[in-house]
Amino acid sequence: YNVGGTWHTTIAALANRIGQILDVPVIIPKEGAGGLPGAPTDVWLSCTRFQQEFGSRDAVPLEEGLSRTIEWQQFLYRT
Numbered sequence: 001y002n003v004g005g006t007w008h009t010t011i012a013a014l015a016n017r018i019g020q021i022l023d024v025p026v027i028i029p030k031e032g033a034g035g036l037p038g039a040p041t042d043v044w045l046s047c048t049r050f051q052q053e054f055g056s057r058d059a060v061p062l063e064e065g066l067s068r069t070i071e072w073q074q075f076l077y078r079t
Helices: 011-022 048-054 062-076
Strands: none
Touching (some): 011 062
16 A cells, blocks of 8 residues: 555655755756656545555654654665
8 A cells, every 4th residue: 555644745845854864965856847747746645545444543753754764774775
């Protein structure tokens, strides 16, 4: 499942937050600089199917989920 939460964010805001956590610069192209014609401007992931199958679950806040995912990836791919 692609499971969302109850928050809403943009790809740019998400990229910037990940950049802050990793302490790396994030370069976001200017609008219209190579965007895909017909690409959606807003995407919202629904939890409806997940909740129907598994019932209501407590969501992990976005900030915590990002930090935990980054920590896990760093553990998996450490060199």
